[in-house]
Amino acid sequence: MTELLRVEHLRKSYATALPWGRKPPPALNDVSVVVERGKTLGLVGESGSGKSTLGRCILGLTRPDSGAVIFDGVEVQALSGRALAAFRRRVQPVFQDPFGSLDPRWPVGRSVRESLDCFGIGTPADRERRVLDLFDRVGLNPALAGRLPTHLSGGQRQRVGIAAALASEPELIIADEPVSALDMSVQAQILNLLMDLQQDLGVASIFITHDLGVVEHVSDNIAVMYRGSIVEMGETEAVMNHPQHDYTRTLLAAIPRPR
Ligand SMILES: Nc1ncnc2c1ncn2[C@@H]1O[C@H](COP(=O)(O)OP(=O)(O)OP(=O)(O)O)[C@@H](O)[C@H]1O
Ligand SMILES: [Mg+2]
Structure with missing residues (x-):
């Protein structure tokens, strides 16, 4: 089986009150996606689209x-205790601003060592060495x-x-x-790093950005x-070369291209 993550019919509305008792539109309205093992799904859309x-x-x-998040065949909402802890180990976030x-x-x-301690990875003596290995990585x-x-620097912080x-x-x-706060040249370095990690470690990812040119x-x-x-x-090549939706075409037109 190559499927790692399946999101089915996810809906989410935030209970924020708008003036005159109006309800905001749902942040997620029946969203379904699949991520295969070792593959990268680029999730792109304008600000506020629900990414x-x-x-x-x-x-x-x-x-x-409502809806379900199914990771490696198991529904995430149903997890607790050790199973939830194991899930947290297997799915990790990287945010725009690592300061957070x-x-x-x-x-x-x-x-970084705290992450190893928190998950009880290696012996305490191992962990010092593993921190240095991760820095190297x-x-x-x-x-x-x-x-x-x-x-x-911002780029170094994102590497951490x-x-x-x-x-x-x-x-x-x-x-x-993950690269939105960085200069263009540093963005390219971090993107290359993420691609190397996918190749070398086989880690799958969901890469969220408002910039179709990056994904x-x-x-x-x-x-x-x-x-x-x-x-x-769809597959990257198909979406980039044969977009089906008007909104995708608008995003494509906004990518700066060298002439
Ligand atoms: N904690 C919250 N409370 C209330 N409304 C929220 C909350 N988080 C997000 N929203 C609203 O849900 C919608 C989707 O927001 P979300 O942050 O998922 O969008 P996004 O695509 O990540 O946008 P951006 O590109 O600006 O990061 C927006 O209308 C936002 O205002
Ligand atoms: Mg966002």
Whole structure:
């Protein structure tokens, strides 16, 4: 079986009140996607289309109103105790701003080691070495492990965020706008790193971005979201070259191309 994740008919509305008692449209409106083992699904759509909500529902951080998230054949909402802990090990987030997941008072190496400690990976003596291996894996000089997050560049900080995500040897990474805060040249380096990791470690990912030009390079498949729904989904090549939906065509037209 090559299927790793299946999302079925997910619906989510936030209980925010709009003026005059109006209800906001649902953040997710019957969303279904599949991610195969070792493959990357690019999830693209404009701001507010529901991408992060979908990512958070898959991670178990937001509870959907209805529908199911099925990881490796098991429904995630039904997990508790050890099974839930095992799921958390197998599915890891990478966020736009790793500041949120790194303790500002700790040297970044300690934050990565904390992930190993938290999942009880290796012996305490092993873990020091594994932190350095992870730094090496994401292309960071191990000497940087002793620095505070504020004393790293944005790109270095995102590499630390990726190292922390890799600590538990996950099978699926949910990367929510992981390069959006970075300069163009640094974006390209981080995208290359993510592609190398997919090749070398066989880790699957959902790559969330508002930029179709970014997902084109990293994704095997693309899902286009618009106002809480997936309006188009298919292999990257097909979506880029033969878009079926008007909204996808609008996104394509917005990609800056060298002339
Ligand atoms: N915690 C929340 N409470 C209330 N409404 C929310 C919450 N989180 C998201 N929303 C609303 O749900 C909709 C989808 O938001 P979501 O963050 O999933 O979009 P997104 O596609 O990730 O956007 P962006 O590209 O700006 O990150 C938006 O209308 C947003 O305002
Ligand atoms: Mg978002």
